[in-house]
Amino acid sequence: MQIIDGKLVASQVLEEVKGDIDRLKAAGITPGLAVVLVGDDPASQVYVNSKVKKCGELGMHSRKIVLPADASQEELLEVIRELNADASIHGILVQSPPPPHIDEAAVVLEIDPAKDVDGFHPENVAKLVMEDESGFVPCTPLGCIRLLKAAGIETAGANAVVIGRSMIVGKPMAHLLMSKQSNATVTVAHSRTKNLPELCRSADIIVAAIGRPSFVTAEFVKDGAVVIDVGINRVEDASAKRGYRIVGDVAYDEVAPRCRAITPVPGGVGPMTIAMLMANTVKACRQQTGA
Numbered sequence: 001m002q003i004i005d006g007k008l009v010a011s012q013v014l015e016e017v018k019g020d021i022d023r024l025k026a027a028g029i030t031p032g033l034a035v036v037l038v039g040d041d042p043a044s045q046v047y048v049n050s051k052v053k054k055c056g057e058l059g060m061h062s063r064k065i066v067l068p069a070d071a072s073q074e075e076l077l078e079v080i081r082e083l084n085a086d087a088s089i090h091g092i093l094v095q096s097p098p099p100p101h102i103d104e105a106a107v108v109l110e111i112d113p114a115k116d117v118d119g120f121h122p123e124n125v126a127k128l129v130m131e132d133e134s135g136f137v138p139c140t141p142l143g144c145i146r147l148l149k150a151a152g153i154e155t156a157g158a159n160a161v162v163i164g165r166s167m168i169v170g171k172p173m174a175h176l177l178m179s180k181q182s183n184a185t186v187t188v189a190h191s192r193t194k195n196l197p198e199l200c201r202s203a204d205i206i207v208a209a210i211g212r213p214s215f216v217t218a219e220f221v222k223d224g225a226v227v228i229d230v231g232i233n234r235v236e237d238a239s240a241k242r243g244y245r246i247v248g249d250v251a252y253d254e255v256a257p258r259c260r261a262i263t264p265v266p267g268g269v270g271p272m273t274i275a276m277l278m279a280n281t282v283k284a285c286r287q288q289t290g291a
């Protein structure tokens with residue numbers, strides 16, 4: 001059984017990205033990322049701060065914009081318009097999920113597709129479906145594909161089951177796996193899927209993106225399967241320093257012994273998400289500057 005080390009692969013991606021940034025800077029161009037957070041959700045604050053910190057480590061420009069939880073939709077749209085017009089900013093990310101009074105789809109529509117490094121704008125969704133590589137692909141599924149490659153997993157002809165159909169992970173993951181780059185046979189499962197454990201037992205590759213701690217148990221997994229755990233769930237743990245632990249969507253201890261390869265949580269998909277965000281921002285910078 002192989003434990004796929006997301007931190008290690010992320011550091012390799014970031015090394016490549018750093019080389020690109022250094023070359024751009026030598027040409028007088030500094031890639032810039034704006035991260036917008038509405039509200040004070042503690043988990044979102046942690047993620048937003050780690051994205052801004054990573055920009056600093058790589059020598060990238062970043063702006064962090066925090067709006068109060070009761071900010072109006074129009075205030076948020078105005079911030080996005082300003083960032084669209086800011087030539088020092090090549091990538092814009094609005095942390096998801098926003099507070100319930102914000103219409104997330106309308107916010108995403110306002111982002112200039114050329115700066116949509118999350119790949120959530122309909123123009124980029126269309127490019128993914130059309131396999132047009134000039135678009136932006138959501139960072140988490142992009143990171144999952146990179147992990148499969150790094151671990152030497154053959155996807156061509158493999159039966160892949162993606163559990164979850166979100167716009168952020170499940171849907172783009174399914175498209176990447178079925179693309180001519182990966183050539184997997186893909187089934188997308190969700191909360192109304194019948195006989196899910198049985199369906200998953202037919203999978204060579206399982207991508208778990210449900211958002212429920214330890215949902216995928218040993219009965220879902222055939223011997224020799226590859227399991228990619230996208231879940232990031234906080235569970236209370238009085239013995240942990242912060243009072244909680246991060247666990248995935250996979251019951252790791254009982255599933256891992258059956259696997260050919262598996263990603264841990266933490267240290268699996270999470271670090272890759274941030275690395276691919278940096279890669280997407282550099283791609284956006286190059287496209288916008290022609291460098």
Ligand SMILES: Nc1nc(=O)c2c([nH]1)NC[C@@H]1CN(c3ccc(C(=O)N[C@@H](CCC(=O)O)C(=O)O)cc3)C=[N+]21
Nearest residue numbers: 047093094095096097118232246266267268270271273
């Ligand atoms: N517009 C938008 N884009 C996103 O990409 C986006 C988002 N909204 N909203 C929330 C999710 C979640 N997300 C994570 C990124 C990194 C880790 C990460 O680095 N996790 C580490 C540490 C986990 C910890 O200790 O907290 C790990 O898994 O090893 C996790 C989760 C990005 N997201």
